[in-house]
Amino acid sequence: MSRIASSLNVGFVAGVLFVLLVYFLVQQQEAISSLSVATTAAVSQWMTDKQLIKAPGEIQQIKAPGEILVASDVHRIADKQPIQDPDVASDVQPISDKEPIHDSEKGEVVCTTESETLGHSETCEVDGDVRTNGTALSVTLVPASWKERREWMISPYSKAEIIVKNVTVTQLQDRATAPPCTVTHSMPAVLFAIAGHAGNYWHDYTDILVPLFVASRRYRGEVTFLISNIQYRPEWLVKYKTLLWGLSKHAWVDMEGDTEVRCFPHVTVGLRVDKELTIVPEVVPGGPLSMADFTRFLRETYGLPRGAAVSLTREPDKKPRLLLIHRGHYRLFLNEPEIAQAAEAAGFETVMMELRANASEAEQARVVNSFDVLLGMHGAGLTNALHLPPGGVVIQVVPYGNIEVLARAEFSEPVTDMGLKYLDYSVSVEESSLLETLGPEHPAIKDPESIHRSGWTNMFEFYLAKQNVRINTTRFAPTLAQAFDHLRQQ
Ligand SMILES: *[C@@H]1O[C@H](CO)[C@@H](O)[C@H](O)[C@H]1NC(C)=O
Numbered sequence: 001m002s003r004i005a006s007s008l009n010v011g012f013v014a015g016v017l018f019v020l021l022v023y024f025l026v027q028q029q030e031a032i033s034s035l036s037v038a039t040t041a042a043v044s045q046w047m048t049d050k051q052l053i054k055a056p057g058e059i060q061q062i063k064a065p066g067e068i069l070v071a072s073d074v075h076r077i078a079d080k081q082p083i084q085d086p087d088v089a090s091d092v093q094p095i096s097d098k099e100p101i102h103d104s105e106k107g108e109v110v111c112t113t114e115s116e117t118l119g120h121s122e123t124c125e126v127d128g129d130v131r132t133n134g135t136a137l138s139v140t141l142v143p144a145s146w147k148e149r150r151e152w153m154i155s156p157y158s159k160a161e162i163i164v165k166n167v168t169v170t171q172l173q174d175r176a177t178a179p180p181c182t183v184t185h186s187m188p189a190v191l192f193a194i195a196g197h198a199g200n201y202w203h204d205y206t207d208i209l210v211p212l213f214v215a216s217r218r219y220r221g222e223v224t225f226l227i228s229n230i231q232y233r234p235e236w237l238v239k240y241k242t243l244l245w246g247l248s249k250h251a252w253v254d255m256e257g258d259t260e261v262r263c264f265p266h267v268t269v270g271l272r273v274d275k276e277l278t279i280v281p282e283v284v285p286g287g288p289l290s291m292a293d294f295t296r297f298l299r300e301t302y303g304l305p306r307g308a309a310v311s312l313t314r315e316p317d318k319k320p321r322l323l324l325i326h327r328g329h330y331r332l333f334l335n336e337p338e339i340a341q342a343a344e345a346a347g348f349e350t351v352m353m354e355l356r357a358n359a360s361e362a363e364q365a366r367v368v369n370s371f372d373v374l375l376g377m378h379g380a381g382l383t384n385a386l387h388l389p390p391g392g393v394v395i396q397v398v399p400y401g402n403i404e405v406l407a408r409a410e411f412s413e414p415v416t417d418m419g420l421k422y423l424d425y426s427v428s429v430e431e432s433s434l435l436e437t438l439g440p441e442h443p444a445i446k447d448p449e450s451i452h453r454s455g456w457t458n459m460f461e462f463y464l465a466k467q468n469v470r471i472n473t474t475r476f477a478p479t480l481a482q483a484f485d486h487l488r489q490q
């Protein structure tokens with residue numbers, strides 16, 4: 001058995017935050033009848049809880065010291081901005097792939113909100129003679145001919161409920177009051193913030209990197225990134241700089257530190273999440289892109305050698321490689337060596353490894369890319385699926401407590417869209433540490449639904465923070481066999 005216990009330092013921050021997000025998303029879908037009320041309530045509950053809950057060993061931070069962060073009203077865009085005003089609604093069109101990138105003759109601001117996911121996104125496409133002022137965090141359209149003055153307050157973070165500083169987007173009436181350009185760019189720009197949940201591996205991709213790819217890939221590197229909130233998250237840019245350079249060949253601008261008035265032919269303000277950790281090809285500006293395109297981009301950017309999982313039809317003697325993600329703080333596997341042995345018995349070369357949040361993303365990506373199967377407990381570590389070669393398999397272990405819907409919402413569709421096979425394994429009560437710690441008569445054991453009804457905090461405490469798992473390898477064997485069969489069929 002070639003089990004290597006390693007602690008490569010990258011990429012793992014557990015999933016309190018993103019789990020919470022999906023929890024309310026799911027609840028929201030179940031309460032369609034009173035959607036807007038439910039949304040507001042859920043979001044405020046969500047924000048409150050997010051700030052209160054901290055799991056043991058949780059290193060997630062929502063807010064850096066000094067950073068402005070507020071649980072804002074979900075309806076705030078309606079205050080200043082006539083997006084939802086029926087008179088203006090005809091002006092607001094969804095971004096279509098036929099839309100010209102630059103039409104300076106006309107000059108227009110098109111703002112949309114996307115609320116398919118919880119944590120709605122606000123974005124504006126500002127086209128024409130566009131001027132930015134970093135210190136004021138403003139984007140101004142100077143119209144070619146007289147227009148009505150309008151103003152929008154836009155969140156530059158894709159989950160608008162979690163906000164640092166708003167960007168003020170203004171459509172001026174005429175040129176008279178326009179700030180003069182001090183720097184003129186011939187390329188477009190995308191303005192976004194590194195804020196909110198940035199630092200959690202799942203959120204890094206879901207909230208920022210995938211939406212940024214969607215917003216900027218069409219420019220083939222000829223784009224400037226205007227980044228807000230850098231001062232509070234400098235390490236984030238260090239971690240993802242290779243990826244950012246893969247999307248933009250030009251130096252990014254630290255908005256708050258920028259004293260220029262920059263002129264662009266087009267500025268996208270804010271990032272839009274259409275669906276968590278995946279791409280809806282039909283709505284990508286400039287043409288369809290898919291999650292498979294995103295993972296291909298990652299392989300190019302990080303120079304990942306494997307574009308396909310092992311083919312056991314072509315190489316029947318080759319052992320597929322399985323990575324068992326070790327967790328060090330909570331929601332642990334209590335019998336890792338046994339699980340690794342079971343994986344070996346199923347035909348895999350098995351490596352157990354801890355994936356940490358603070359190491360080199362490129363190094364991590366290369367390590368993960370050398371595997372064919374990723375096996376892990378529900379949590380942000382499974383986001384590493386992004387680096388598996390297509391045709392590979394992801395096995396999500398779902399802790400006890402009726403949390404399958406939640407767990408699948410996070411990973412099932414994204415993983416499938418990446419061109420991987422998604423499998424999950426639901427932990428039985430006998431495999432859960434809760435049976436021993438709480439006893440068979442506890443409601444969390446006998447009636448998980450009652451725990452769900454009592455609210456997020458309890459649900460999280462019992463099933464996600466306090467539960468460890470001892471996998472019954474006999475019961476788990478068919479799942480491993482299914483993963484192996486999938487590789488054999490390629
Ligand atoms: C940017 O906006 C701020 C605040 O309105 C203003 O004081 C500053 O002069 C502007 N910068 C430039 C270069 O115009």
Ligand SMILES: *[C@@H]1O[C@H](CO)[C@@H](O)[C@H](O)[C@H]1NC(C)=O
Nearest residue numbers: 072076079080153164165166
């Ligand atoms: C953003 O703008 C809205 C109103 O448009 C306001 O309620 C909210 O407080 C602003 N956020 C910040 C951080 O200033």
Ligand SMILES: *[C@@H]1O[C@H](CO)[C@@H](O)[C@H](O)[C@H]1NC(C)=O
Nearest residue numbers: 009010059356357358359360
């Ligand atoms: C990453 O974090 C761990 C524990 O928090 C620490 O021991 C390690 O030195 C860090 N590694 C790097 C590369 O910063």
Ligand SMILES: *[C@@H]1O[C@H](CO)[C@@H](O)[C@H](O)[C@H]1NC(C)=O
Nearest residue numbers: 430431471472473474475476
């Ligand atoms: C493990 O699972 C098998 C198959 O489901 C079952 O027969 C066995 O009793 C389980 N072992 C334990 C210790 O629960």
